[in-house]
Amino acid sequence: MLTRDENVPPDPVAAPPTVWRPSTSLLLAGLILGAFLIRCLGLFSDPVWIDEAASIGIGSLPWSVLFGEMARIEASPPGYYAIAKLVGIAAGQGGAPLRLLSAAAAALSILPLWIFCREAFGLRAAWLAGLIIALHALLFRMSQDGRTYAVLFFVFCCALLAAWRLTEAARRGEAGVPAVIALGVCQGGMLWLHHTAGIADLALNVFVVALLLAAQQGIGRGIALLVAADLMGLLIGAAPIWWALQHAMEGAFVTRWIAPPDLEDVALIYIRGLVAPFHSPISVLTGLLSIAGVLIGLHARHHEGWPARVALVALLGTAAILFPVLSQSWPVMLERTVLFMVAPLAASIAAGIALLPRRVFLGCAALLVGLHGFGIVRYLDWPAHKERWDHAAVLLQSQASPNDRIVVTDSVFAAISLRMAATARGGLSAPILVVPAASPLEQRSAALLDPEGDTSVDALCTRLRGAATVWVVARPVPPIVESDPGFSTLSAVRAVLRAAGGQIIFESSMITVDIERWRVPGC
Numbered sequence: 001m002l003t004r005d006e007n008v009p010p011d012p013v014a015a016p017p018t019v020w021r022p023s024t025s026l027l028l029a030g031l032i033l034g035a036f037l038i039r040c041l042g043l044f045s046d047p048v049w050i051d052e053a054a055s056i057g058i059g060s061l062p063w064s065v066l067f068g069e070m071a072r073i074e075a076s077p078p079g080y081y082a083i084a085k086l087v088g089i090a091a092g093q094g095g096a097p098l099r100l101l102s103a104a105a106a107a108l109s110i111l112p113l114w115i116f117c118r119e120a121f122g123l124r125a126a127w128l129a130g131l132i133i134a135l136h137a138l139l140f141r142m143s144q145d146g147r148t149y150a151v152l153f154f155v156f157c158c159a160l161l162a163a164w165r166l167t168e169a170a171r172r173g174e175a176g177v178p179a180v181i182a183l184g185v186c187q188g189g190m191l192w193l194h195h196t197a198g199i200a201d202l203a204l205n206v207f208v209v210a211l212l213l214a215a216q217q218g219i220g221r222g223i224a225l226l227v228a229a230d231l232m233g234l235l236i237g238a239a240p241i242w243w244a245l246q247h248a249m250e251g252a253f254v255t256r257w258i259a260p261p262d263l264e265d266v267a268l269i270y271i272r273g274l275v276a277p278f279h280s281p282i283s284v285l286t287g288l289l290s291i292a293g294v295l296i297g298l299h300a301r302h303h304e305g306w307p308a309r310v311a312l313v314a315l316l317g318t319a320a321i322l323f324p325v326l327s328q329s330w331p332v333m334l335e336r337t338v339l340f341m342v343a344p345l346a347a348s349i350a351a352g353i354a355l356l357p358r359r360v361f362l363g364c365a366a367l368l369v370g371l372h373g374f375g376i377v378r379y380l381d382w383p384a385h386k387e388r389w390d391h392a393a394v395l396l397q398s399q400a401s402p403n404d405r406i407v408v409t410d411s412v413f414a415a416i417s418l419r420m421a422a423t424a425r426g427g428l429s430a431p432i433l434v435v436p437a438a439s440p441l442e443q444r445s446a447a448l449l450d451p452e453g454d455t456s457v458d459a460l461c462t463r464l465r466g467a468a469t470v471w472v473v474a475r476p477v478p479p480i481v482e483s484d485p486g487f488s489t490l491s492a493v494r495a496v497l498r499a500a501g502g503q504i505i506f507e508s509s510m511i512t513v514d515i516e517r518w519r520v521p522g523c
Contacts, residue, residue, distance in 0.1 A: 028114060028130075035134035036107035039143050042380060043103060047424075048095035049387040049512075050475065052146040053416040056093055057449050059084030065448065073440040075247055077240040079192030080148035094420070098146025105154040106143030109133060109343070112154075112161040117347050120164060120308040124354035125347070128365050132346040137277035137375035138335055139342055145386075149336045152193045156200055156340040159186035160347075163204050164308070166229065167211045170222030183229035188236025195244045196337045199326070201233060203319040207344075210314035214307035248330060258331035259480055266324045266333070273335035274345055278378040279371060286371045289364065290349050297352030305351060312348040316341060387512040392473060393422035395508060395515060400430040403468040407433050407460070409490045412446040414475060415453065430471070433463055435493055438485040457492045461500055464523040469505070470497065472516040497523075 048056065058070055058081045066085065071078045084098060091097035110130045118126035133139065142149040162182035169176030187204065190197035205226060212222040234241070261269070272278075276286035297309040319341050327333040353364050396418075400406060406428065408415040415434045422428045434453045436442035446454040455463045464470055474490045481487035500522030508515045 028111070031114075031127075031130050031134060032107050032110050035110055036103055038134075038376070039103035039106060039140060043099050043144055044096055046144075046386040047388070047390040047393075047421040048146070048417050049389065050411060050413045050417050052095050052098065052386075053413040053420070054445075055081065055084045055098055055146050055148075056088070056095070057413055057416050057445065059088055060093060061085075061448060069444065070441075071239070071243055072246070073444060075441075076148070076194060077192050077243060079189070079240070080151065080194075083151065084146070095146050099144055102143045102145055102147070102150035106139055106150040107134070109139075109150075109154045109157040112157040113343050113347060116157075116161045116164050117350060119168075121305040121347075121351040121354055124361060124365075125305075125350040128350035128353060128368070129346045131365075131369045132350065132372055133343070135369060135372035135376055136342055136346070137279075137372065137379045138273050138339060140376050141277075141379055142336055142339055147336075148193045149339050152190060152197065153339055153343065155186050155190050155193065156197075157343050159183060159190065159200075159204055160207070160343060162186055162229075163208050164211075166225050167208055167215070167218070167222055170212065170218035170225055171215060173218065173221065176221075176225045180225050180229045181232070183226075184232025185236065187229065187233030191233070191237030191240040194337070195240065195247075196323075196332050197340075198241075198244070199319055199322045200340050201230075202322065203315045205230065206318045207311045207315040211307050211311035214310045258327070258334065260328045260331055261324050261333050269333060269335055269338060270320065273338060274341055276371070276375070277335075278375040278382070280378075282371065282374070286368070286375075289368050289371070290345075293349035293352035293364075293368075295352065296355055297348060300352070300355050303355055309348060309351050312344045312351070315344050316348065387417065387475065388510045389417040389421040389513060390425075391510045392418060392513045392515060393425055393428070396428055396430065396471060396473075397422065397425060399517075400428065400471055401468060402429045403466075404430040404471060405433060405464050405467040405469075406430050406471045406473060407435060407464075407493060409435050409472065409474040409493050410437050410477075410488050411442055411475075412436055412450050412454070414473070415450060418473060433460070435460060435489045437487050437489055439487070457489060457496055460493065460496050461520075461523040464500075464520060467520065467523065470502070470518040470520050470523075472497075472518060474514050475512060476514060 058066065058074065061070060063085075066078050066081055070081070083101070087097045087101055110133050113133055114126045114130045117129045139150070139153065142153070162179050166176055166179040166183055169179050183204070187201045190200055208222065208226045212219045271283065271287060272280075275290050276283035279286045294313065297306075298313060300306060300309075319338070323333045323338055349368070353361060353368070356364060396406060408418060412434050415432055419428075419432065432453050433455050434446050434450050435455055435457060436446040472490075472493060477488045477490055483491060485492065497518050497520050500520050502518045502520035502522070504516050505519050506517035
């Protein structure tokens with residue numbers, strides 16, 4: 001374990017210095033390994049869904065396309081797609097390697113957050129925060145997805161530790177070069193992973209400034225170091241920033257399918273996503289215990305670590321306000337985009353609860369860990385984690401003949417999901433056509449990834465000539481973009497089929513995938 005070094009005087013800002021013990025390394029490694037292993041539960045049971053198919057598909061494109069036209073027309077920066085390409089080269093293309101990467105990134109996030117909490121608040125807070133991260137159901141969910149969010153979470157945790165080390169260097173009058181470089185690289189790196197990382201970067205700046213002001217030490221030096229880190233981050237992230245500005249000015253954000261959140265939406269995302277994910281019907285208990293931990297930490301002004309506890313709340317408050325405000329014009333607020341806030345929230349809760357008397361702390365910590373463990377059990381029992389392309393594939397394999405045609409609407413990535421699910425079961429006998437939405441991303445992706453199946457609404461009837469029947473496969477379309485050709489071609493495809501005398505002879509809804517079988521004599 002870690003023990004206090006009695007030769008070092010108390011520090012009002014940081015926790016008492018501690019001496020490292022070999023057993024601590026073993027326990028920490030065990031926690032990280034355990035977090036990874038529980039993420040392997042059901043990791044490969046669900047089929048690749050459309051967002052994962054986008055990671056695989058775009059990640060398979062040439063480097064020149066990935067950092068060229070795709071970077072300009074895709075709303076997400078190319079950083080994660082580049083990682084997906086490297087993973088595909090090393091381990092083969094598919095959902096499994098990317099999901100393993102996400103699971104590893106989420107588990108490894110425990111390390112920087114544990115170190116931060118140990119240095120700022122002490123050993124109790126470090127272990128409790130690590131356990132919360134290991135068992136947090138939203139992070140668990142995102143760490144089973146082959147997408148950017150778990151990797152982004154890991155980089156944010158590293159950035160939070162770097163920001164803390166920067167303030168410590170400023171307080172001690174040190175040069176702080178390693179902390180500046182680490183924070184700058186992390187800030188810039190996050191911008192390559194997702195545009196909402198800009199909110200995370202701003203919140204980290206607020207954290208540093210708030211900590212320096214609360215500590216009343218090294219303010220000038222700390223601000224100078226922060227500016228240096230920000231300049232490095234801006235230099236590294238200049239290209240993603242430019243692409244994001246272009247998307248904003250051109251109105252090209254593909255997130256228009258997200259409705260601007262109202263107060264109820266915001267509350268649900270923060271409560272059900274960050275504080276008590278999948279904890280219903282006992283979410284209130286988790287919420288009360290979490291709020292109590294944060295408030296205890298803020299109230300304990302004369303205990304070491306108070307400036308860092310204040311700074312964490314400032315970080316959380318900044319991000320919590322920016323997400324719904326910015327989403328009124330550029331909707332970006334979803335549970336997965338606010339995921340990085342789980343790290344400072346866990347640290348803030350743990351820092352407060354760690355101040356309680358030993359027996360009370362153990363009871364509250366056990367209860368909180370148990371509640372988060374309950375959240376994972378509830379999530380694993382959730383009936384539909386991802387789109388059921390495997391069910392669609394089974395249906396089409398059993399009923400679609402070689403003389404039929406399968407028409408996938410909206411996105412080539414939906415067709416990739418269907419093909420991957422079908423290939424795992426022997427493939428489909430009927431050819432697949434893709435009618436992509438009118439957005440530059442969907443049009444160009446279909447042309448690059450499926451040139452043989454790519455077709456348009458106008459050419460659809462010609463491509464269907466001679467088909468015995470036509471199977472239309474689509475994901476349910478959000479009502480807000482139902483009639484927008486930039487998002488969905490389903491209504492246009494139906495119109496073409498009806499104009500050719502088509503009639504629906506079979507329908508099936510699989511929660512997240514809809515299938516219609518048409519007889520179309522006019523084509």
